[in-house]
Amino acid sequence: MTTTTRKILTAGILSAALASGAASLASAQEVTIGVIGPMTGPAANTGAAHRQGMELAVKEWNAGMVETVSDTPPTATLVFEDSNSKPEVGISAAQRLMTQDSVDMIIGDTLHSHVTMALMEMAPQYGVPILSAEPVSSAIADKVLSDPERYEYYWKGNYNSDGYGQAVHGFYKWAFENDVIEEGNKQIAFVVEDTDYGLANAEQIGKLFEEDGWEVIATETTPTGTTDFYPQLSKLRGLDPDVLISVFTLANSGTSFVRQLDEQALEASHLAIFYPTRPEFMEVAPEIADGLIWAALQFSPEITPAHQEFSDRIEAEFDTPANYSHAHAYCTMLVALRAVDAAGSTEAAAISEEIGKTDYECLIGRMQFGEDHTVRSGADAIPVPVAQMQDGQNQVIWPENVATADAK
Amino acid sequence: MSSVIEIILNGLITGSIYALVGSGIALVYGTTRVLNFAHGELMMIAGYLVLFFAVTLELNVALASFLTLVLVGGAGALIQRATIAPLLARNDWAFQVIAATIGLSIALQSAAQLVWGEQFRTLPYFFSGVAVIGDIRMPWQRIAILVFAVLIMSLCAFVLYRTPLGRMVRATAQDAEAALAVGIPSGLVHTAVFAISAVLAGAGAILLSPLVTVNPWMGVAYLLKGFAVVILGGLGSFGGAVAAGFLLGMIESVGVAFAPTEWRDVIAFTFLIIVIWFRPNGLFAGREG
Numbered sequence: 001m002t003t004t005t006r007k008i009l010t011a012g013i014l015s016a017a018l019a020s021g022a023a024s025l026a027s028a029q030e031v032t033i034g035v036i037g038p039m040t041g042p043a044a045n046t047g048a049a050h051r052q053g054m055e056l057a058v059k060e061w062n063a064g065m066v067e068t069v070s071d072t073p074p075t076a077t078l079v080f081e082d083s084n085s086k087p088e089v090g091i092s093a094a095q096r097l098m099t100q101d102s103v104d105m106i107i108g109d110t111l112h113s114h115v116t117m118a119l120m121e122m123a124p125q126y127g128v129p130i131l132s133a134e135p136v137s138s139a140i141a142d143k144v145l146s147d148p149e150r151y152e153y154y155w156k157g158n159y160n161s162d163g164y165g166q167a168v169h170g171f172y173k174w175a176f177e178n179d180v181i182e183e184g185n186k187q188i189a190f191v192v193e194d195t196d197y198g199l200a201n202a203e204q205i206g207k208l209f210e211e212d213g214w215e216v217i218a219t220e221t222t223p224t225g226t227t228d229f230y231p232q233l234s235k236l237r238g239l240d241p242d243v244l245i246s247v248f249t250l251a252n253s254g255t256s257f258v259r260q261l262d263e264q265a266l267e268a269s270h271l272a273i274f275y276p277t278r279p280e281f282m283e284v285a286p287e288i289a290d291g292l293i294w295a296a297l298q299f300s301p302e303i304t305p306a307h308q309e310f311s312d313r314i315e316a317e318f319d320t321p322a323n324y325s326h327a328h329a330y331c332t333m334l335v336a337l338r339a340v341d342a343a344g345s346t347e348a349a350a351i352s353e354e355i356g357k358t359d360y361e362c363l364i365g366r367m368q369f370g371e372d373h374t375v376r377s378g379a380d381a382i383p384v385p386v387a388q389m390q391d392g393q394n395q396v397i398w399p400e401n402v403a404t405a406d407a408k
Numbered sequence: 409m410s411s412v413i414e415i416i417l418n419g420l421i422t423g424s425i426y427a428l429v430g431s432g433i434a435l436v437y438g439t440t441r442v443l444n445f446a447h448g449e450l451m452m453i454a455g456y457l458v459l460f461f462a463v464t465l466e467l468n469v470a471l472a473s474f475l476t477l478v479l480v481g482g483a484g485a486l487i488q489r490a491t492i493a494p495l496l497a498r499n500d501w502a503f504q505v506i507a508a509t510i511g512l513s514i515a516l517q518s519a520a521q522l523v524w525g526e527q528f529r530t531l532p533y534f535f536s537g538v539a540v541i542g543d544i545r546m547p548w549q550r551i552a553i554l555v556f557a558v559l560i561m562s563l564c565a566f567v568l569y570r571t572p573l574g575r576m577v578r579a580t581a582q583d584a585e586a587a588l589a590v591g592i593p594s595g596l597v598h599t600a601v602f603a604i605s606a607v608l609a610g611a612g613a614i615l616l617s618p619l620v621t622v623n624p625w626m627g628v629a630y631l632l633k634g635f636a637v638v639i640l641g642g643l644g645s646f647g648g649a650v651a652a653g654f655l656l657g658m659i660e661s662v663g664v665a666f667a668p669t670e671w672r673d674v675i676a677f678t679f680l681i682i683v684i685w686f687r688p689n690g691l692f693a694g695r696e697g
Contacts, residue, residue, distance in 0.1 A: 040518070045526040045528065218668070227621065228620070230421070231664035234414045234418060238411050252530075263547045280528050
């Protein structure tokens with residue numbers, strides 16, 4: 001190799017290295033984030049709330065209205081795709097986002113665990129970071145733990161089902177010890193939707209109760225969107241459980257369940273999971289749900305000034321008050337943007353590393369990820385308080401240190 | 409004993425809705441050989457209409473229901489004239505009609521989401537209170553579903569088997585060209601059948617709306633059960649669909665009582681497969697003129 005050739009090669013390599021660095025720096029100035037959620041189908045109302053929460057986060061980020069990591073944060077652009085609550089539709093959406101829109105990162109699924117279970121497989125395949133939003137199924141975290149290398153670029157933006165499990169179990173343990181609720185014959189029953197979300201919650205809660213000597217006498221799983229629970233409730237009345245847990249993601253299922261439970265006059269202590277967060281449920285709640293115990297009251301404008309202030313911003317922007325899904329989507333998007341900002345690059349490995357380092361106090365709590373790439377729950381992270389509908393208003397009744405009212 | 413009675417009642421109530429939906433599909437198929445995949449969306453439109461009249465305009469429930477049935481019947485007729493009738497004039501229309509009604513179904517769902525949004529809406533109970541007999545508890549609203557569904561299907565059967573319109577429908581179902589030759593306006597009969605079918609779907613929606621919520625996708629689940637009922641009862645048999653609707657509801661109710669709910673559809677569709685195995689044309693095929 002002649003000296004001239006060596007010089008040309010060296011210059012070429014240096015130029016390439018500089019160009020690469022310049023591209024990385026340039027790309028960090030702009031980031032395109034693809035969002036996959038249920039924009040149509042039965043869960044479209046939640047998808048719409050996610051979209052609004054994320055749009056507000058990006059608007060405020062781009063306008064410099066929120067705290068950034070660096071002094072030169074990237075400008076963000078969002079591209080939304082519909083999962084229609086179906087894994088196969090979510091996969092097609094991710095392929096479009098990665099191949100046609102060349103997104104730097106994906107937030108998806110915004111709601112469903114079963115869609116996320118499919119989407120998370122795309123992270124290693126395409127080398128694009130994926131951060132899910134509201135899904136909680138522990139099965140997702142179990143997959144990450146089973147093969148951390150494979151799921152290096154996948155992160156779960158909500159806590160695991162055991163967050164609910166520990167909250168529900170902790171609440172009842174406290175309630176039995178303090179004579180708030182009678183323990184009875186130690187029999188627990190579940191009516192849950194047949195999704196990873198519903199099943200994982202039932203499994204986690206059931207396991208904790210069984211460790212205390214309880215018996216799971218029924219786990220009735222119903223298709224998403226079910227509204228006729230009379231066959232199940234007739235059966236449960238015969239079984240006479242002491243505690244009944246219901247888990248649905250759709251408000252119409254929850255509304256029907258609570259109304260029909262009242263009509264059937266079951267004597268069990270009933271605790272609802274998730275659906276009371278939906279505004280459609282709350283619209284009819286004063287009529288059907290007085291005394292209802294539910295988890296988890298993480299967004300409460302009526303008793304938390306910061307939440308009210310956020311709700312006002314959402315209302316000003318979209319002409320609708322905020323709910324928990326708005327708040328969670330807002331925080332998820334800020335976690336993503338802060339990671340890109342901290343990475344100073346749109347490289348998948350750099351963004352992924354920064355997501356793992358997240359320690360961010362947001363509306364719904366302190367966002368930190370564990371070894372299973374999942375947001376942590378608990379008093380020092382994201383709290384999972386148990387609430388009760390009292391006189392048309394939600395009150396936190398557990399843990400005692402944050403309770404806004406006594407349990408009735 | 410009380411639990412057995414509750415199982416039967418639950419089965420009859422669920423079955424009455426399946427029967428209402430299925431009989432509408434069967435009526436159209438029996439007369440025109442068209443499988444209407446947009447039948448569930450006629451339910452959805454009726455749900456929104458009764459909400460509009462009863463909640464937004466605060467009309468009397470009976471008047472709101474009557475107006476809803478008239479309008480949804482008209483929508484059924486319009487769909488037939490605008491979408492189905494032109495295709496029936498072509499050769500090999502069977503697949504084209506399926507594609508057209510599936511397309512219409514998706515379009516109507518999207519249109520509903522655009523017009524009414526993705527929020528779920530609820531209609532207040534028409535009948536308040538719970539009937540309590542011994543250990544049996546049943547809300548009057550659910551009992552009303554059963555009573556009105558039976559009345560509506562009886563009225564429909566009366567029209568089909570005891571009136572001139574019914575004779576024209578049955579003649580057209582047997583041979584549309586022969587019926588035309590003897591002066592029966594087969595095209596109009598087809599339109600009338602679509603309207604009646606839409607009214608049946610609308611009646612199901614009105615009865616169900618206080619129990620379920622009205623949303624753009626409310627018809628999808630019932631369409632699937634409606635088709636199961638039509639196959640079980642015998643393709644095109646109105647009476648067969650009614651009987652199969654009640655039978656399917658009962659099987660589901662008994663299934664839930666003795667097995668976890670996740671087995672409900674497995675039990676129902678296993679029964680359907682067994683029936684098709686032994687009676688490929690359904691339980692009641694060939695028993696009607």
